[in-house]
Amino acid sequence: MIKEYLENVRSYLKDLPTDEREELLQFYEEQMLDAGYSMAEIEEKYGTPKQFARSLKIEYFIENDEISDETVTRSTRTKNRMNLVWLVILGLFASPILIPVAIGLIGILFAAVIGFLGIIFGIYVGIIGVLAGGLIAFINGVILLWQSVATGVFYIGAGLLLTGAVIFFAPIVWRITHWLFEVLVTFIKWVGNRYLSKNNVKGAR
Structure with missing residues (x-):
């Protein structure tokens, strides 16, 4: 029955990777056999096979996301995070009890994504505008050199200053973008741990 x-x-x-999947299943098989659980007790503790598998995958993606492994590519980490978000949303909607939480989470995610995109759009539009202004000022300065050296030098200096400001602040803007995304992922992981971990799987029926 347990098998x-x-x-x-x-x-x-x-x-999930084959080795890690089989290691997980072997661990829980030994745990269930040692405890002498009946099927009713297993489903009471772990939920249905689908629910239990979902909780295992959520915990797997959360734990792997927190491991600093240089062999994991950025695309793989992003894919795992998207899988985690999708699993958490599906897990919440799978339970009538947790549907209000799921709706609230979707609302927060939607607002967060819109806010995130709005902030990023505003920042990058500003950067592009400043960069364009710097280039235009530099070009005008070069042209004006033939008419007035002082005016030309002023515009060239302004253009270089604006372009330098963009180069200086671009890494800071990238760090802010990365930080906002990490905050969003951290929130998703908290929801997964709080409502859909193995310890809370009964609530996700």
């Missing part, structure tokens, strides 16, 4: 239950769990864990 059949875990076999069903395995069928929902195909997107």
Whole structure:
């Protein structure tokens, strides 16, 4: 009975690395056998195979996201994070009890994404505007050199100053962008741990 239950769990864990998936399943098989759980007790503690698999995947993606592994590419980390967001949303909507939480989360995510995009759009439009202004001022300065050296030098200096400001502040803007995204991911991980971890899987039926 336990093997059949875990076999069903395995069928929902195909997107996890084989070694880690089998290690997880072996661990829980030994735990269930040692405890002498009946099927009713297993489902009471871990939920249905689909629910249990979902909680395992959420915890897997959360734990892996917190590991600083240089071998993990940025695209892989981004993909794992998107999987985590999707799993958390699906997990919340899978439970009638948690649907209000899911709706609230969607609302927060929507507002956060709109706010995030609005801030980023404003910042980058500002940067592009300043850069364009700097280039125009520099070009006008070069042209005006033939008419008035002082005016030409002034515009060239202004153009270089604006361009330098963009180069100086660009890394800061990138760090702010990265920080805002990390805050959003941290919130998603908190929701996953709070409502959809193995300890809370019964609430996600």
